[in-house]
Amino acid sequence: MTPSPSLDQVWQWLDEVKDPEIPVISLTELGIIRAVRYQDDELVVTVTPTYSGCPATGIINLDIETALRGHGVERLRLERQLSPPWTTDWISPSGRDKLLAYGIVPPIDGTAADGRLLARLDAMATGRNLVMACPRCRSTATEKISQFGSTPCKASYRCTACLEPFDYFKCI
Amino acid sequence: MAQQSRPPSETADVIELLLRTGDNTLVLGHRVSEWCGHSPVLEEDIALANSALDLIGQTQLWLGLAGELEALMNGQARTADQLAYLRDAAQFRNVLLVERPNGDFGQTLMRQFLFDAWHLELLKTLENSTHPRIAEIAAKAIKEVYYHVERSADLVIRLGDGSDESHRRMQAALDDIWSYAGELFVADAYDERLAAAGIAPNPADLKPKWEQTVLRVLSEATLTVPAGTFVHKGGKRGIHTEHLGFILAQMQFLQRAYPGAVW
Numbered sequence: 001m002t003p004s005p006s007l008d009q010v011w012q013w014l015d016e017v018k019d020p021e022i023p024v025i026s027l028t029e030l031g032i033i034r035a036v037r038y039q040d041d042e043l044v045v046t047v048t049p050t051y052s053g054c055p056a057t058g059i060i061n062l063d064i065e066t067a068l069r070g071h072g073v074e075r076l077r078l079e080r081q082l083s084p085p086w087t088t089d090w091i092s093p094s095g096r097d098k099l100l101a102y103g104i105v106p107p108i109d110g111t112a113a114d115g116r117l118l119a120r121l122d123a124m125a126t127g128r129n130l131v132m133a134c135p136r137c138r139s140t141a142t143e144k145i146s147q148f149g150s151t152p153c154k155a156s157y158r159c160t161a162c163l164e165p166f167d168y169f170k171c172i
Numbered sequence: 173m174a175q176q177s178r179p180p181s182e183t184a185d186v187i188e189l190l191l192r193t194g195d196n197t198l199v200l201g202h203r204v205s206e207w208c209g210h211s212p213v214l215e216e217d218i219a220l221a222n223s224a225l226d227l228i229g230q231t232q233l234w235l236g237l238a239g240e241l242e243a244l245m246n247g248q249a250r251t252a253d254q255l256a257y258l259r260d261a262a263q264f265r266n267v268l269l270v271e272r273p274n275g276d277f278g279q280t281l282m283r284q285f286l287f288d289a290w291h292l293e294l295l296k297t298l299e300n301s302t303h304p305r306i307a308e309i310a311a312k313a314i315k316e317v318y319y320h321v322e323r324s325a326d327l328v329i330r331l332g333d334g335s336d337e338s339h340r341r342m343q344a345a346l347d348d349i350w351s352y353a354g355e356l357f358v359a360d361a362y363d364e365r366l367a368a369a370g371i372a373p374n375p376a377d378l379k380p381k382w383e384q385t386v387l388r389v390l391s392e393a394t395l396t397v398p399a400g401t402f403v404h405k406g407g408k409r410g411i412h413t414e415h416l417g418f419i420l421a422q423m424q425f426l427q428r429a430y431p432g433a434v435w
Contacts, residue, residue: 052312053229082233083308085315113318115292117325118388146215147323148222152316156215172315 005073010036010043017067020059021151024102027060031090034081042075043068048086051152051172088112088153088171103135104154105168112171134159135166142166182369183245186303187238188265188362189372191255192408193294194234195266198256199416200287201227202423203274212277219323223284226316231256233309257427261416268407269352271416275345278331278338282345283352285324289385290356290378292321297373306371325389332393339394346390347398354403357382 005013014036015028027033027047035046045064049057061078068076088107091099096106108130133140139161147170149156154167178186205224211217235252243249250258269287274280295317298310331338357379359367367374390397406412426433 049229049312051226051229051316052233053225053227055225082312085308085312087315112315113322115296115314115318115321117289117292117321117385146219147319148215148219150218152222152225156218170319172319 004038004041004043005071007036007038010045010068010073013067013071014045014064017060017063019056020063021056022099022102022104024098025091025095027064029092029095029098031092031095032060032086039077042077043073044077044079046079046081048081050086054152056151086172088169091169099169100135103166105132105135105157105166107169107171108132109171130168132157132168134162134164136164137162144168180245182365182371183241185362185365185369186306186371187241187245189306189366190234190238190241192265193298194231194238194252194255195264196270196287196291197227197234198231199264199266199419200270200284201225201231202419203270203272204280204284206274207280216277220280223320223323226313226320230309230313230316233312237305237309253427257424261412261420262410264407264412264416264420265410266407266412266416267352267355268404268413269349269355271407271413271419272349272352273415275348276341278341279345279348281324281327281331282342283349284320285328285389286349286353286386287356288317288321288324289389290353290382291317292385293378293381294373297378301372302370321385325385328389328395329393332390332395342393343395346395350398351400351402352404354401355405355407358403358405358408360408 011028011033014033015026017027019025019027019030030050032048032050033045034048035044037044037046045068047061047064064078065076089109091107099106111130130144131140132142134142137159139159141160142157143160145156145158145165147155149167153169153172155170156165157168158165201224204220204227207217207220208224209217211220232252235255239250239252239255269283272279272283292314295310295314298306299314301307301310328342332342333339334342357375359375363372363375366372367377387397407416
């Protein structure tokens, strides 16, 4: 029997598993691996979902299992952890850099919708958007097209300088 | 597990709460998903599909827990899928509001806004539920609902205070759906017991904050709140309009025709 890999080693392997929908950022950079531990001989990986309906969740679990089994882990269990709920604050600095290089503006911390609807109505009524630079030409002449983009975690924006549309990874 | 120390009668009440909450998100999620490929513009098509996806995801958490707790009651666990696909209309506990047909884009948005504003207040309370499993699901779901209510409120205002035609349609939508919103605030014996145990709010207590949001947004949208006070109700007790049967016929067809099919 081969010795069990160290937890550091497991974290390194998990850092090589990419998000299936944004394949430039790893699961650890995304901040969805909450814990890795051994329970008796079994490796337990705790994963938190991004959005409750995110269709990538099943694929992510499969990818984790495939990767770790590929590295020879035989006894493995995945656990789902809901609390505390995932937040974009957990996306690592390197993850943010990779998102931007990929053409997705990373989350601007502290700007998540928070249910204080009435306080935000005035800003909404004037059509003011978050100020963000176009990931291509860096112009800040950008505007929101829709609060939802190609996936629930992104909003659609467009640059009025270079006319390219782009995604914004919105805060949650 | 924490639930095992709770009395069986309370577990039955919690299961009822979970079915009501999960059936609301399931039926509305299905309704909204019917827009996929039919919206007025691509961005709205995507936004509606994403909202539906959030609601269906939340359904999996609510109904998943309901099935888990059922096992404590009678030893037979049902999965969220089994609860969604293998119950008949009378076993569904959603309010009538969410089974209303989509109508035009304005009707869909008005229904969504009235629901979202209520959903937000519900989850704010459930986040602090004495039942930890319920609290953690609510804390997850509310972050998604923050975005739902911003979007639907924004569009209700833009369309209500928009062109003559969009204003006319939004007013007609409000007039059409208003009498279905009241069921969200009708409390029954289940609700009262759950509220006394600190597990869930008494639905009646959610109304003042809901009204505060809704009346302000409708006023910004230059829409007139209908005068009528009649409330259509029954869904929470399993008495539904004919619309639910048509939804289930579509939603459940595959599992009825090919029991246990997986993909």
